[in-house]
Amino acid sequence: MEPDHPDPDRTRDFGEQLLGMLTGGMLSMLIGIGHRTGLFEAAARGPATSVELAERAGLHERYVREWLGAMVTGGIMEYDPADGRHRLPAAHAALLTGATSRNIGPVANSLRTLGTVLPQVERCFAEGGGVPIAEFAAVSVGGLGETWRHVYDEHLVDGFLGRVPGLHDRLRAGARVLDLGCGTGHAVNVMAREFPDSTFDGLDIATAAIDDAEAERAAMALPNAAFAVGDAAELAPDRPYDVITAFDAVHDQAAPEVVLRRIRDALAPGGVFVMIDTNFATRLEDNIANPYAPLSYGISLLFCVPTSIATGGSALGAVWGQELAREMLTDAGFTDVRVLDTPRPQNCMYVCRTEAS
Structure with missing residues (x-):
């Protein structure tokens, strides 16, 4: 039985856990952007300033600069303030570039698709029923089965x-x-x-x-x-x-x-x-204790069940x-x-x- 007053240490720890979750959710969306716009592929070609990376990818620098801020502070890319260049480590590029099953980009695309249909699934909580697969297919980016x-x-x-x-x-x-x-x-x-x-x-x-x-x-x-x-x-x-x-x-x-x-x-x-x-x-x-369980329960809830x-x-x-x-x-x-x-x-x-x- 929980006491009437929560343990402040446990509350603080859980707050840190929630911050990590929210940060991960935001970074997942931005990883999807990096995958779809070719930013990761461009970054893998070598260190670059925001201007240089925007030119490589054919994008607007101001948006690339803010995206890079999240990538660096999120631990995905590295930054050298001495020359203002950003670097995608090879060990990270292995999981963010290329037409391979290790590239997490297509998974981020799938999460975007699930997020787009989220209002329909949320309605099912109150009203019951399901969501036809055609509604997912209509908003999918790159196809739900790209990783497979x-x-x-x-x-x-x-x-x-x-x-x-x-x-x-x-x-x-x-x-x-x-x-x-x-x-x-x-x-x-x-x-x-x-x-x-x-x-x-x-x-x-x-x-x-x-x-x-x-x-x-x-x-x-x-x-x-x-x-x-x-x-x-x-x-x-x-x-x-x-x-x-x-x-x-x-x-x-x-x-x-x-x-x-x-x-x-x-x-x-x-x-x-x-x-x-x-x-x-x-x-x-x-x-x-299965590290894949939360993601799979979530995908099941947002796709398989409805x-x-x-x-x-x-x-x-x-x-x-x-x-x-x-x-x-x-x-x-x-x-x-x-x-x-x-x-x-x-x-x-x-x-x-x-x-x-």
Whole structure:
């Protein structure tokens, strides 16, 4: 029981914690600006005054100067008052520049998208209901899945698929593969390029995403990839699949328990389902020490839950956790479920196999 009068030391400590949170929120917005305007890329070319950096990036100096003030006092960039130049350390540039999954810029863009739709989500607290995914797509900057595109380029073949025993050999020999909730299809296209003797289908409910997927497939000239618009809960292929994948997609389904059963039924004997999802526990108390938990709960609240509810879904959320995931996979009919680590600590990989005939 808390005393009537708060502990002043604890109040002061919490005030410092809140200041850190507010500062981090502001810096996240400014990191997004730096990413979108090319300021970080320009700064990575070498030390510069505000005038020099503005000229490099083709921007107005007065805005660049104030942005630099936040970058320096926020510990993101360094400043030498002797010559008035600002420097982006190489160790920091590694996480703020380049088309890599380590670049935090696309994440800042996603947070901006979530912030834009914040009033609609806030209304749901009082009125219920959800927010259609189209409202997020309409205001997204660079796409909500930009980071995952880089993850696929860097880790999909070896970091994810390569960790599943026997899967590379199976794909090289020729297998029938489905990626469920494929979005803009980059994972399918990467797999199709790497394993030309296998065929790959991508399925997603978003027509615009499938249009983008098909455009990329055509540009990459991949005859062994194909895409279709469809609801995963209605999956009923004419022929079974040898392999089905789902990348960070199952927890966003309107009826995930139905989707998992459909996946199980769509696999051939001896087939494998590879599900990459968030790496958390189901119980809140088991996530308290997880440094990725606050961000994931927040993204779940502002995106996963309202978009699911908008479709009449169960709002499973991003932090459904390994215990519940295992239970649902078992209920769907999988008797062989293994959980593997991935190159990303915030994700784990469920490998589920069906019995051979």
